[in-house]
Amino acid sequence: MDSQTVLLVFIAVGLDGLAGLAGGVLSERWLQRHLPALVAFAAGTLLAAVFLEVLPEAVAALGDAAFTWALGSFVILALLEWALGHHHHHVEAAAGHVHSHGAPTLPAALLASDALHNVGDGAAVAAAFLVSPNAGFATAFAVIVHELPQEVGDYALLRAAGWSRVRSLVALGGVQLTAVAGAAAVLLGTRHLPSLQGTVLAIAGGSFLYIGAVDLLPELRRGLDSRKRVGGFLCGLLLITGLHFAERILGVHG
Ligand SMILES: [Zn+2]
Structure with missing residues (x-):
């Protein structure tokens, strides 16, 4: 891996860290x-990134085994969500309906699951940049835009749990930086285990599919401003699709 790849990975992960502050800023x-449109936009970017960049690159690296890893991560996320309650489903909270949101989320549990999730996001960004710049950009973009509504929701939940603005932001920013650990682990790990990046991409493919299709896409059907949501969804799809075909046409596949 060259130093430019490493730089791109850490810029992307740093931007992802800033997304942790979105709720307070x-x-x-x-x-x-704008939140409903943003959630729909995130769903569009995630789904396009999964099918155009992440899974194809995972299959190129691992063959059909990539689908087994993707299925495994999809199923594990589904089971985890049943066991622990929704993780990415904090849109209502961000819109100010925290108190009608059933059982209160404990800040520690929220931050722990957020940290785990961010390690995965950071690993996915690193693995994607290792296979190609284009897969890297698509993955980084999909990660950052789905983190925005997620972090806004987490911020609202921490504030509802009685945390101060500063404490909430410091905690969320810090937890967001666990993505650095995931990215560094992949960058270092691939030196010893070259198949690691394909496996990480396949797992990311399954989990992005779950987040996009199960957590975010149903939001398109809710509420009044459905035109904005559909518009946001299509913009997300078009952006990643455009990136994908621009690469084909310009022949800049790295
Ligand atoms: Zn994420």
């Missing part, structure tokens, strides 16, 4: 107006 009014 974006105004409540902006969020109420």
Whole structure:
């Protein structure tokens, strides 16, 4: 791996870290107006990234075994969500309906599951940049845009649990940086185990599919401003699709 790849990975993971602060930085009014479209946009980027970049690269690296890993990670996420309750489903919380949201989420449990998730995101970004710049950009983009609504929701839940603004932001920013650990583990691990990046991509493919299709896509059917949601979804799809075909046409596959 060259130093440019490593640099790109850490820039992407750093931007992902900033997404952790979204809940405290974006105004409540902006969020109420744009969050549904943002969630739909994230669903579009995730699904396009899975089918155009992440799974094809995983199959190129591992062959059909990539689908077994992807299925495994999809099923494990589904089982985890049944066991622990929803993780990525905090959109209502961000929209200010925290109190009607059933059992309160414990901050420690929330932050722990967030940390685990971010290690996976960081690993996925690193593995994607290792196979090609284009897979890297698509994956980094999909990771950052799905983190925005997620972190906004987590911030709302921490505030609802009585945490101060500063404490909430420091905790979320810190937890977001666990992505660095995931990225570093993949960058170092592939030196000893070259098949690691394919396996990580296959696992990421299954989990992005789950988050996009199961957690985020159903949000498209809710609420009033459905035109905005569908528009956001299509924009997300078009963005990653455009990136994909621009690469084909320009022949810049790395
Ligand atoms: Zn994520």
